[in-house]
Amino acid sequence: MKTPLTDKDGEVRELTDDDVSRMRPLKEALPEALQRSIGQRGHQRRPAKVKTSIRLSPEVVEHFRAEGHGWQSRIDQALKQYIQEHGEGKSRP
Structure with missing residues (x-):
């Protein structure tokens, strides 16, 4: 009889040598519909x-981090807004 890999709380137990010997390659275990190039990214919807x-100054980092997860994306948005407001491609003397 196989011992379940997880307990009632969903915690995974340590794998035994017997568990490892019964494992199959991912390409054999996945349904064909899910088998695209494993380990390769699919089509990107937005430019990377x-x-x-x-x-950055500490106060800038603290301000954006204080707003929680996604703070780096918010800095990116703030810089994009700056470009819109001050003109793209214009340089300062």
Whole structure:
């Protein structure tokens, strides 16, 4: 008899050698409808953002982090709004 992998609370127990020996490759376990290129991203709906490193003043980071999850996206939105209000491509002397 197989021992369940999870308890009544949904906690996963430690796998045994017997558990591992019964495992199948993912391509065999997944239904065909779900088998696209495993490990590759699908079509992106929006352009990917550019990964960068930026140094911000502590008060800016504290302000946006205080609003909770998504603080980096809110900084991105604030910068986009700045571009709209001050003109795209205009440089300061």
